[in-house]
Amino acid sequence: MGPKKKRSSPWPLLFVSLALVCSPSSCSQKSQVTALAGFIPFQGLGRWASRFPGNVLNSPSQESAAKISFLEDQNQRLLKENQRLALQLEQALGMKQPVRDQNYRMLSADVIFATDSSPWRKSLTLASGTSHGVEKGMLVVYNSQVVGRVSEVGPKTSRVQTVTDPGFRAAAVAAPRTYVAGVSLSERHPGVYTGTSGESGELKWYSGETAAEPGAFVVTSEDPINGVPRGLILGRVTGTSSVRNPLPRVGVEPVLNFRALEHVMLLVAPMEVRTSGLPSRPPSGGGR
Amino acid sequence: MVKYSTGKLALLAAAALAFELTLLESWSIGGVRAELLLSLACFAALFARDSGQGLLASWLIGLLKDLGSAGPLGLHALLFLGAGWVVLQIRQILFRESPLTQIGVTFVAACWVNLAAAIVVSISVGGIPFGVIVGKTLLSGLLTAGITVPVHLTLMQARWLVK
Numbered sequence: 001m002g003p004k005k006k007r008s009s010p011w012p013l014l015f016v017s018l019a020l021v022c023s024p025s026s027c028s029q030k031s032q033v034t035a036l037a038g039f040i041p042f043q044g045l046g047r048w049a050s051r052f053p054g055n056v057l058n059s060p061s062q063e064s065a066a067k068i069s070f071l072e073d074q075n076q077r078l079l080k081e082n083q084r085l086a087l088q089l090e091q092a093l094g095m096k097q098p099v100r101d102q103n104y105r106m107l108s109a110d111v112i113f114a115t116d117s118s119p120w121r122k123s124l125t126l127a128s129g130t131s132h133g134v135e136k137g138m139l140v141v142y143n144s145q146v147v148g149r150v151s152e153v154g155p156k157t158s159r160v161q162t163v164t165d166p167g168f169r170a171a172a173v174a175a176p177r178t179y180v181a182g183v184s185l186s187e188r189h190p191g192v193y194t195g196t197s198g199e200s201g202e203l204k205w206y207s208g209e210t211a212a213e214p215g216a217f218v219v220t221s222e223d224p225i226n227g228v229p230r231g232l233i234l235g236r237v238t239g240t241s242s243v244r245n246p247l248p249r250v251g252v253e254p255v256l257n258f259r260a261l262e263h264v265m266l267l268v269a270p271m272e273v274r275t276s277g278l279p280s281r282p283p284s285g286g287g288r
Numbered sequence: 289m290v291k292y293s294t295g296k297l298a299l300l301a302a303a304a305l306a307f308e309l310t311l312l313e314s315w316s317i318g319g320v321r322a323e324l325l326l327s328l329a330c331f332a333a334l335f336a337r338d339s340g341q342g343l344l345a346s347w348l349i350g351l352l353k354d355l356g357s358a359g360p361l362g363l364h365a366l367l368f369l370g371a372g373w374v375v376l377q378i379r380q381i382l383f384r385e386s387p388l389t390q391i392g393v394t395f396v397a398a399c400w401v402n403l404a405a406a407i408v409v410s411i412s413v414g415g416i417p418f419g420v421i422v423g424k425t426l427l428s429g430l431l432t433a434g435i436t437v438p439v440h441l442t443l444m445q446a447r448w449l450v451k
Binding site for chain 1: 302305306307308309310311313314318319320321325338339340343344347350353354355356357358359360361362363364365366369373402405406409410413414415416417420424428
């Protein structure tokens with residue numbers, strides 16, 4: 001016979017788990033994000049994963065091809081670096097339009113994991129933290145599209161709550177499809193955009209008189225206190241629950257595929273907004 | 289009888305977390321993917337030397353899953369502990385080496401963990417539509433059960449991975 005089997009009680013581990021769940025999120029979430037720094041070496045795995053079938057099919061079979069392959073890899077690496085920098089420049093230039101008068105600065109950050117381990121939460125893990133100037137609450141964008149908001153920051157990593165997370169909320173307005181830059185959206189009634197934990201979000205609590213035609217963009221309303229400039233794209237309208245309902249719910253599908261993101265931009269609100277929490281109004285002349 | 293080292297299984301779970309968040313995510317269906325860590329936790333509970341090892345291993349794997357989630361730390365640890373405890377209670381009457389048993393156990397465990405996590409998220413963060421909860425839970429259960437047989441078979445054959 002083997003050694004006598006002892007039956008352990010689950011209570012100690014149960015109490016530890018409950019204590020962790022009930023602990024302040026400022027402590028537990030920071031520990032989680034900090035521990036994720038150990039996964040930074042896996043950053044390339046995500047990029048490789050998106051090209052996985054190609055990697056398997058194109059693997060070199062002959063030894064003589066290895067050297068050429070190595071040089072090609074180096075060439076590719078330099079090309080990709082060039083593309084990455086070009087994309088960052090393009091993003092920065094694209095961002096100039098929506099935030100041009102609002103004095104926002106931008107930080108670039110690489111994505112470690114483009115997804116959350118829980119199927120009910122939607123988040124990204126970034127390889128930038130407090131040591132890079134990232135702060136909790138910063139808005140994360142790609143071009144002029146909103147990716148989400150920084151929900152927790154560690155020294156070297158941070159977590160972003162994406163726009164499809166059920167906890168994400170932002171003031172938003174459905175822009176008409178024939179929207180022309182420069183036309184004021186003040187006539188449109190803003191609503192609240194929320195994530196649903198699925199592949200899309202919802203725009204709710206806006207007046208039913210405001211039309212939200214399918215295909216129209218849903219854009220952010222100005223919210224200086226939370227560091228949100230106006231005019232950033234949250235998604236595209238897919239349909240309305242009921243037109244007759246006084247407070248209909250509008251389905252909003254993000255334009256971005258978050259899983260394919262390799263890097264993002266973080267918006268740094270102007271200093272006067274961050275310190276005072278009050279919106280900065282430029283003089284009527286439009287000067288600084 | 290398969291035996292494993294809790295430390296090695298935890299290391300394997302850390303690698304599995306990276307795999308789950310990258311490769312498995314790229315093969316997800318409708319935003320739902322197979323839960324590799326849950327499959328490992330079921331293996332831990334089914335083949336534990338004693339109940340203490342099974343509970344500790346399940347809990348540690350759940351805690352690792354919490355690292356990659358925006359949810360509260362300890363939630364998945366608690367849910368995996370619950371699933372592991374139930375498996376440890378009934379494994380005497382199960383033929384644990386049978387693929388059918390492994391599939392059944394993992395499917396039920398995946399449904400329990402996903403449903404409980406969805407309720408917690410709905411209460412604490414915001415409502416998730418009922419249809420999304422049911423659809424995702426069942427699909428995740430099926431996908432997780434689908435990868436269980438190859439995962440458990442690999443761990444039973446390549447014992448150096450966990451022993």
